Amino acid sequence: MSDYVNVTELFGCDVFNDSVMEERLPKKVYKELKKTIEEGKELSPEVADVVAHEMKEWAIEKGATHYSHWFQPLTGVTAEKHDAFITAPKENGKVLMSFSGKELIKGESDASSFPSGGLRATFEARGYTAWDCTSPAFVRHDAAGGTLCIPTAFCSYTGEALDQKTPLLRSMEAINTQALRLIRLFGNTTSKKVTPSVGAEQEYFLVDKEKWLQRKDLTYTGRTLFGAMPPKGQEMDDHYLGTIRQRISAYMKEVNEECWKLGVTAKTQHNEVAPAQHELAPIYAPANIAADHNQIMMRILKKVASRHGMRCLLHEKPFAGVNGSGKHNNWSLTTDDGINLLDPGKTPHENVQFLLVLTCILKAVDTHADLLRESAADVGNDQRLGGNEAPPAVISVFLGEQLGDVLDQLISTGTATHSKKGTILETGVKTLPDFMKDATDRNRTSPFAFTGNKFEFRMVGSRDSISECNVVLNTIAAEAFKEACDRLEAAEDFDMAVHDLIKEYAIDHQRIVFNGNGYAPEWAEEAKRRGLPNLPSMVDAIPALTTDKAVKLFEEFHVFTRTELESRAEIQYEIYAKAINIEAKTMIDITTKQIIPAVIRYTTVLADSINAVQAVGAIDVSVQLDLLKKCSALLKSTNSAMNKLSKAVAKVPEIPEGRERAVYCKDTITKAMEELRTPVDELEMLVDKEMWPMPSYGDLIFEV
Ligand code: ADP
Numbered sequence: 180m181s182d183y184v185n186v187t188e189l190f191g192c193d194v195f196n197d198s199v200m201e202e203r204l205p206k207k208v209y210k211e212l213k214k215t216i217e218e219g220k221e222l223s224p225e226v227a228d229v230v231a232h233e234m235k236e237w238a239i240e241k242g243a244t245h246y247s248h249w250f251q252p253l254t255g256v257t258a259e260k261h262d263a264f265i266t267a268p269k270e271n272g273k274v275l276m277s278f279s280g281k282e283l284i285k286g287e288s289d290a291s292s293f294p295s296g297g298l299r300a301t302f303e304a305r306g307y308t309a310w311d312c313t314s315p316a317f318v319r320h321d322a323a324g325g326t327l328c329i330p331t332a333f334c335s336y337t338g339e340a341l342d343q344k345t346p347l348l349r350s351m352e353a354i355n356t357q358a359l360r361l362i363r364l365f366g367n368t369t370s371k372k373v374t375p376s377v378g379a380e381q382e383y384f385l386v387d388k389e390k391w392l393q394r395k396d397l398t399y400t401g402r403t404l405f406g407a408m409p410p411k412g413q414e415m416d417d418h419y420l421g422t423i424r425q426r427i428s429a430y431m432k433e434v435n436e437e438c439w440k441l442g443v444t445a446k447t448q449h450n451e452v453a454p455a456q457h458e459l460a461p462i463y464a465p466a467n468i469a470a471d472h473n474q475i476m477m478r479i480l481k482k483v484a485s486r487h488g489m490r491c492l493l494h495e496k497p498f499a500g501v502n503g504s505g506k507h508n509n510w511s512l513t514t515d516d517g518i519n520l521l522d523p524g525k526t527p528h529e530n531v532q533f534l535l536v537l538t539c540i541l542k543a544v545d546t547h548a549d550l551l552r553e554s555a556a557d558v559g560n561d562q563r564l565g566g567n568e569a570p571p572a573v574i575s576v577f578l579g580e581q582l583g584d585v586l587d588q589l590i591s592t593g594t595a596t597h598s599k600k601g602t603i604l605e606t607g608v609k610t611l612p613d614f615m616k617d618a619t620d621r622n623r624t625s626p627f628a629f630t631g632n633k634f635e636f637r638m639v640g641s642r643d644s645i646s647e648c649n650v651v652l653n654t655i656a657a658e659a660f661k662e663a664c665d666r667l668e669a670a671e672d673f674d675m676a677v678h679d680l681i682k683e684y685a686i687d688h689q690r691i692v693f694n695g696n697g698y699a700p701e702w703a704e705e706a707k708r709r710g711l712p713n714l715p716s717m718v719d720a721i722p723a724l725t726t727d728k729a730v731k732l733f734e735e736f737h738v739f740t741r742t743e744l745e746s747r748a749e750i751q752y753e754i755y756a757k758a759i760n761i762e763a764k765t766m767i768d769i770t771t772k773q774i775i776p777a778v779i780r781y782t783t784v785l786a787d788s789i790n791a792v793q794a795v796g797a798i799d800v801s802v803q804l805d806l807l808k809k810c811s812a813l814l815k816s817t818n819s820a821m822n823k824l825s826k827a828v829a830k831v832p833e834i835p836e837g838r839e840r841a842v843y844c845k846d847t848i849t850k851a852m853e854e855l856r857t858p859v860d861e862l863e864m865l866v867d868k869e870m871w872p873m874p875s876y877g878d879l880i881f882e883v
Pocket residue numbers: 376377378379380447460461462463507509510511512519632633
């Protein structure tokens with residue numbers, strides 16, 4: 180790749196985006212398609228045929244030979260089935276390249292190879308992928324050649340969602356309907372659509388590929404299952420936003436270019452808190468596109484890393500004791516004509532609307548804190564949330580000093596008459612100054628922080644899809660907006676009613692607001708006193724999906740049926756138990772085949788040395804002896820901890836699948852894993868580095 184990059188030319192060059200469509204499609208067809216994209220109008224088969232044909236022609240020019248319906252099943256990664264454009268050979272032995280509207284709109288995929296949480300037992304194995312025309316198709320180039328990827332939703336034969344995208348699209352419809360109602364009440368008659376805007380900051384680690392290959396734990400599970408902390412950890416702050424080293428810079432350059440080609444607006448990149456950790460953030464986009472782009476970005480991060488002799492670790496906690504990785508899901512609500520409903524605004528009129536939106540969100544998050552927590556539940560994230568870093572497993576909202584103060588005034592007097600800036604405001608609740616410009620504090624410990632004109636949900640794991648949390652955010656906000664609109668539409672005096680409502684919500688849900696240090700142990704106590712849920716593990720969080728409250732919420736807005744929720748809970752339990760099992764088995768494997776033999780070799784060396792030295796004469800061998808005793812004792816502990824873990828793992832198949840098995844894995848297996856790790860990590864500190872069978876933390880994170 181040459182050094183000079185013309186970004187404007189490169190950007191979106193492999194995307195069938197609006198300008199390509201406008202250029203290539205007949206005017207009438209383009210207009211029809213735009214109506215479908217913008218207003219959700221159904222696409223006629225004739226129009227679909229024309230679009231498909233042009234898309235194919237364009238893709239072939241870009242070097243594509245195949246097309247693929249690209250979807251996001253519940254395994255957390257993306258899936259696709261590739262079909263060549265070619266048709267059956269004609270009599271003259273030649274093939275044609277074809278692609279019909281039907282093939283564009285609808286695909287068939289064997290659903291039985293993807294998790295369905297019981298849905299596949301009750302329904303047909305057949306699954307359908309349906310084109311999400313609001314997210315543009317793109318051509319991806321890799322070793323297999325060029326593929327036209329068509330973003331799709333994935334459903335069962337009877338319409339149950341089997342993926343992440345279907346509920347996301349449904350939730351976007353719900354929030355659109357209710358948010359439009361709300362802004363109409365405030366006199367907005369011009370905006371046609373409200374879309375959740377999302378920008379996901381992605382954290383990741385880079386390690387050297389050769390070293391990665393020497394660690395079975397990293398290759399099989401994505402995280403280190405053993406490993407003692409290096410003498411230098413992240414306590415030295417020199418890395419944060421430090422000079423990005425040459426190798427990394429070259430990597431990032433290529434990542435950016437690959438992202439840009441596919442229309443992903445990679446914008447901000449920097450080193451993170453931990454050594455070898457980095458972050459990449461795009462410019463925000465509509466939630467479904469942001470979710471697609473995040474998947475594309477994760478793939479690019481991995482692909483480019485292997486080209487540069489590295490591995491990109493997306494696991495939430497690759498190294499114990501070192502800062503883990505997450506995704507910050509920035510979320511706001513934007514109208515088609517560019518109004519951000521979470522922007523505090525300048526005029527009193529808009530500020531009332533803002534205060535209502537804000538208090539509705541407080542209500543939504545307080546009412547459904549358990550669901551929001553669940554949306555970030557992921558096996559790897561259990562290592563991170565609730566640990567002494569990153570957000571705690573308790574949901575709370577950070578508003579900042581000035582906005583928090585406005586809320587306090589609302590609660591105590593019913594009206595906000597001043598702001599901390601000291602400005603005299605207009606009467607009543609109706610004003611808010613440009614407070615964010617002067618807001619000094621920036622709380623990094625809050626899981627859900629108001630940051631100027633958006634909320635930042637920081638709990639999501641680095642490997643996880645951002646779809647789930649946005650499904651929850653959109654739907655719980657829709658519910659709160661709906662309840663507010665129901666009351667306001669029925670009110671005689673609107674001004675009075677909205678004033679009362681804001682006050683009521685502020686009072687009823689103030690417990691969810693917390694501006695202090697979320698990492699402090701006192702906060703967990705305080706949260707308990709406030710009655711806020713604390714769900715430290717994924718297994719604790721899953722039941723939130725199927726409470727009566729959750730079922731009522733999701734059914735009301737047609738986001739999930741009870742059956743879909745139950746199936747999702749089942750899948751989560753299954754994923755959890757499987758992942759823990761793989762980790763446990765990997766630990767046993769490494770201990771048996773690598774750790775124990777290495778320690779035996781080392782103790783033999785020590786014993787030989789003791790004998791050899793003693794043969795020379797009466798020389799003090801107490802150091803060798805001491806070391807030999809320590810290592811032998813730890814070897815014994817290692818062996819018994821391993822036997823205990825092996826027995827625990829052997830029992831897994833006897834435990835009924837589902838919640839029971841997941842609980843067993845959490846309570847018994849993970850505990851036994853910790854017990855095995857302790858003596859092994861102590862051994863790593865004693866055994867000759869040359870003899871230790873794998874690269875250390877220091878090797879992995881300081882020598883990328
Ligand atoms: P941080 O200080 O957390 O790094 P940035 O200003 O860099 O914050 O923004 C982080 C992310 O938030 C980016 O992906 C950005 O596009 C996104 N973002 C900015 N404004 C909004 C908004 N109004 N709605 C949603 N996401 C937004």
